[in-house]
Amino acid sequence: MNIVVCVKHVPDAQGERGFSDDNTTDRENVDGLLSELDEYAVEAALKITEAEGGEVTALTVGPADAVDAVKKALQMGADKAVHVSDDAIAGSDALATSLILAEAIKKVGQPDIVLFGLASTDGGMSVVPAMVAERLGLPQVTQVSTLEVADGNVTGRRDSDVASETLVASIPAVVSVTDQINEPRYPSFKGIMAAKKKPVEEMSLGDLGVDAGQVGLDNASTKVLDTTKRPPREQGEVITDEGDGGKKLVEFLAGQKLI
Amino acid sequence: MNTSFLAADNLTDEYADLQKMVRDFSQKVVAPVSAEHDKNHTFPYEVVKGMAEMGLFGLPFPEEYGGMDGDYFALCLALEELAKVDQSVAITLEAGVGLGAMPIFRFGNEEQKTEWLPQLASGEALGGFGLTEAGAGSDASGTKTTAREDGDEWVINGSKQFITNSGTDITKLVTVTAVTGESQTSDGRTKKEISTIIVPTSTPGFTAEPAYDKVGWNASDTHPLSFDDVRVPKANLLGERGRGYANFLRILDEGRIAIAALAVGAAQGCVDESVKYAKERQAFGQNIGAHQAIQFKIARMEARAHAARSAYYNAAALMLAGKPFKKAASVAKMVASEAAMDNARDATQVHGGYGFMNEYTVSRHYRDSKILEIGEGTTEVQLMLIARELGL
Ligand SMILES: Cc1cc2nc3c(=O)[nH]c(=O)nc-3n(C[C@H](O)[C@H](O)[C@H](O)COP(=O)(O)OP(=O)(O)OC[C@H]3O[C@@H](n4cnc5c(N)ncnc54)[C@H](O)[C@@H]3O)c2cc1C
Numbered sequence: 122m123n124i125v126v127c128v129k130h131v132p133d134a135q136g137e138r139g140f141s142d143d144n145t146t147d148r149e150n151v152d153g154l155l156s157e158l159d160e161y162a163v164e165a166a167l168k169i170t171e172a173e174g175g176e177v178t179a180l181t182v183g184p185a186d187a188v189d190a191v192k193k194a195l196q197m198g199a200d201k202a203v204h205v206s207d208d209a210i211a212g213s214d215a216l217a218t219s220l221i222l223a224e225a226i227k228k229v230g231q232p233d234i235v236l237f238g239l240a241s242t243d244g245g246m247s248v249v250p251a252m253v254a255e256r257l258g259l260p261q262v263t264q265v266s267t268l269e270v271a272d273g274n275v276t277g278r279r280d281s282d283v284a285s286e287t288l289v290a291s292i293p294a295v296v297s298v299t300d301q302i303n304e305p306r307y308p309s310f311k312g313i314m315a316a317k318k319k320p321v322e323e324m325s326l327g328d329l330g331v332d333a334g335q336v337g338l339d340n341a342s343t344k345v346l347d348t349t350k351r352p353p354r355e356q357g358e359v360i361t362d363e364g365d366g367g368k369k370l371v372e373f374l375a376g377q378k379l380i
Numbered sequence: 381m382n383t384s385f386l387a388a389d390n391l392t393d394e395y396a397d398l399q400k401m402v403r404d405f406s407q408k409v410v411a412p413v414s415a416e417h418d419k420n421h422t423f424p425y426e427v428v429k430g431m432a433e434m435g436l437f438g439l440p441f442p443e444e445y446g447g448m449d450g451d452y453f454a455l456c457l458a459l460e461e462l463a464k465v466d467q468s469v470a471i472t473l474e475a476g477v478g479l480g481a482m483p484i485f486r487f488g489n490e491e492q493k494t495e496w497l498p499q500l501a502s503g504e505a506l507g508g509f510g511l512t513e514a515g516a517g518s519d520a521s522g523t524k525t526t527a528r529e530d531g532d533e534w535v536i537n538g539s540k541q542f543i544t545n546s547g548t549d550i551t552k553l554v555t556v557t558a559v560t561g562e563s564q565t566s567d568g569r570t571k572k573e574i575s576t577i578i579v580p581t582s583t584p585g586f587t588a589e590p591a592y593d594k595v596g597w598n599a600s601d602t603h604p605l606s607f608d609d610v611r612v613p614k615a616n617l618l619g620e621r622g623r624g625y626a627n628f629l630r631i632l633d634e635g636r637i638a639i640a641a642l643a644v645g646a647a648q649g650c651v652d653e654s655v656k657y658a659k660e661r662q663a664f665g666q667n668i669g670a671h672q673a674i675q676f677k678i679a680r681m682e683a684r685a686h687a688a689r690s691a692y693y694n695a696a697a698l699m700l701a702g703k704p705f706k707k708a709a710s711v712a713k714m715v716a717s718e719a720a721m722d723n724a725r726d727a728t729q730v731h732g733g734y735g736f737m738n739e740y741t742v743s744r745h746y747r748d749s750k751i752l753e754i755g756e757g758t759t760e761v762q763l764m765l766i767a768r769e770l771g772l
């Protein structure tokens with residue numbers, strides 16, 4: 122069972138995240154890391170290959186620093202990595218990102234499963250997995266909190282507010298997983314040392330046969346005109362219980378149309 | 381010119397990655413449960429399990445014994461990161477590796493190493509080291525616990541005091557020092573022959589008495605031990621007979637570097653908490669961090685932590701290079717434990733009344749740091765050793 126797991130390098134949410142002058146994510150002034158939600162995808166991939174055999178390839182698209190994201194995946198236990206980097210990619214939207222990912226996956230050689238996280242912790246659109254599935258012509262089992270591989274199928278459970286759906290797709294398939302699926306491992310020191318010897322293949326747009334005119338900020342299908350900082354959180358309303366606390370609470374909730 | 385000596389902001393990749401990983405673990409896994417375990421005096425089994433899975437208990441041991449093929453400095457980095465948020469967790473690792481497993485690795489024969497090290501290095505089991513007794517602390521010659529030969533066995537009687545990791549559910553052994561005979565010195569005095577013996581905790585007659593009610597390190601496991609006709613095979617002798625004391629001194633020398641690393645973590649944890657608080661807390665119309673008195677207090681704390689870190693990095697570098705490191709280790713242990721104690725006091729002051737509330741990290745450091753000036757050789761003992769190294 123060979124798996125490609127797509128991992129995004131994002132600015133650390135603990136840092137002071139912001140935007141650059143061209144309204145793109147500021148990646149210069151905040152340390153980057155493997156998007157935390159993608160750790161669940163890496164863990165899911167490792168669990169499958171540990172049980173079934175096969176290789177895990179970690180794939181990222183991003184600037185030079187983004188190699189840290191696949192390095193973390195290698196430390197956790199992935200076997201090899203691919204880093205697609207090209208100046209022309211800067212500012213790419215989800216459509217372009219999915220194109221590059223899809224072409225990179227073809228180049229690696231079609232795996233049995235392509236795994237994704239639920240959403241990146243910066244862009245957070247949660248659309249890239251579906252787009253990649255579409256581009257590869259593969260069935261998609263997205264946003265699942267369980268995952269089983271058996272008899273040539275992947276089966277996962279997608280929980281929503283009103284129902285739980287069980288999704289089955291034949292392999293090869295695209296899967297994205299939530300943070301409920303597992304507890305990602307911390308790399309061991311042995312893993313850290315071993316990762317230094319694992320191969321990381323660098324690819325450019327040229328290597329993938331992707332035309333620079335299809336990607337990048339100038340070719341994004343939408344344009345970010347302006348950004349404003351989120352206003353500081355306002356202090357909550359304090360209700361003092363003077364015998365009628367319950368009533369006041371209900372009034373407050375009703376006023377907010379919450380009940 | 382070769383400038384690749386160890387420096388705090390210039391760590392090579394694998395050290396830096398380990399440091400980052402343990403820092404992350406400390407913040408996400410350790411910190412959220414620290415106050416609770418401290419309050420309830422409970423051993424953090426779930427945290428220890430996580431550390432075991434990351435291979436922290438195997439850091440300085442070779443792979444053939446289930447280790448991580450790292451080194452002692454890697455262990456120190458992990459201890460520093462853990463101690464920033466929780467000294468109890470850090471001392472559990474320090475004692476587990478430095479006092480539980482290391483004596484077996486250094487002085488054990490092949491059978492002892494293959495039997496015990498894989499369990500200890502994986503963190504599945506913990507080991508303790510029992511030297512201190514009611515009448516023997518700084519001065520180990522006061523040891524009264526005896527081990528008498530009887531056929532193929534040692535029969536151990538006596539008691540030990542303040543032994544770390546000796547009574548957890550996963551403790552499998554305690555290595556103890558015991559008097560195994562007497563010898564005559566050249567000037568005609570009788571001298572105790574002290575040896576070290578591995579005692580599996582399942583041996584009848586071995587009892588870990590109820591845990592102490594301590595000032596700090598509440599989530600670390602410390603017990604008095606009693607030995608009542610405890611019979612273990614002769615083969616459990618660790619290292620040469622009569623070399624118990626000498627062996628143990630070597631272990632303490634390197635252990636001091638580890639304790640120094642732990643103390644630096646505590647000192648730095650105090651700085652980090654204080655910087656954060658000084659930027660938030662308002663008094664007289666501004667952040668308290670805008671008052672120069674607070675700035676200088678925190679700057680001095682940073683200087684202490686920085687200097688102490690340099691001291692332990694230096695001692696570790698000497699040790700790994702195979703150079704004499706006794707004096708450097710004592711200096712590091714002393715300045716780092718004093719830095720921790722001083723910083724804990726100042727950090728509590730920066731936090732005002734909140735700093736006196738037990739749930740605050742700095743208040744825990746305030747209670748936890750004192751023992752750093754006492755355990756594994758008191759400050760006075762370090763001064764004695766430094767003076768001796770100076771030929772005094
Ligand atoms: C108009 C517009 C302009 C934008 N401009 C910029 C810009 O200038 N700079 C910028 O950085 N961002 C920009 N973005 C955001 C950018 O489009 C997204 O970050 C990117 O396309 C991926 O989408 P996402 O982060 O929402 O991924 P999601 O769909 O939330 O990600 C889901 C999963 O897909 C995988 N994945 C996503 N991205 C990658 C990747 N790069 N490599 C490997 N796996 C991945 C991961 O497994 C992830 O968990 C822009 C977005 C828009 C709409």
Ligand SMILES: Cc1cc2nc3c(=O)[nH]c(=O)nc-3n(C[C@H](O)[C@H](O)[C@H](O)COP(=O)(O)OP(=O)(O)OC[C@H]3O[C@@H](n4cnc5c(N)ncnc54)[C@H](O)[C@@H]3O)c2cc1C
Binds near residue numbers: 517541751759
């Ligand atoms: C929480 C905790 C965990 C511990 N864990 C372990 C463990 O795992 N294994 C173990 O064996 N021990 C352990 N100990 C014991 C610890 O190592 C001893 O407490 C320490 O070595 C000091 O010994 P003592 O308590 O007998 O003090 P003493 O030796 O009685 O010292 C009392 C005071 O006299 C001073 N003093 C002694 N001799 C001199 C001198 N010659 N000149 C000047 N001053 C002197 C000392 O510095 C100290 O200030 C632990 C202790 C604690 C509190």
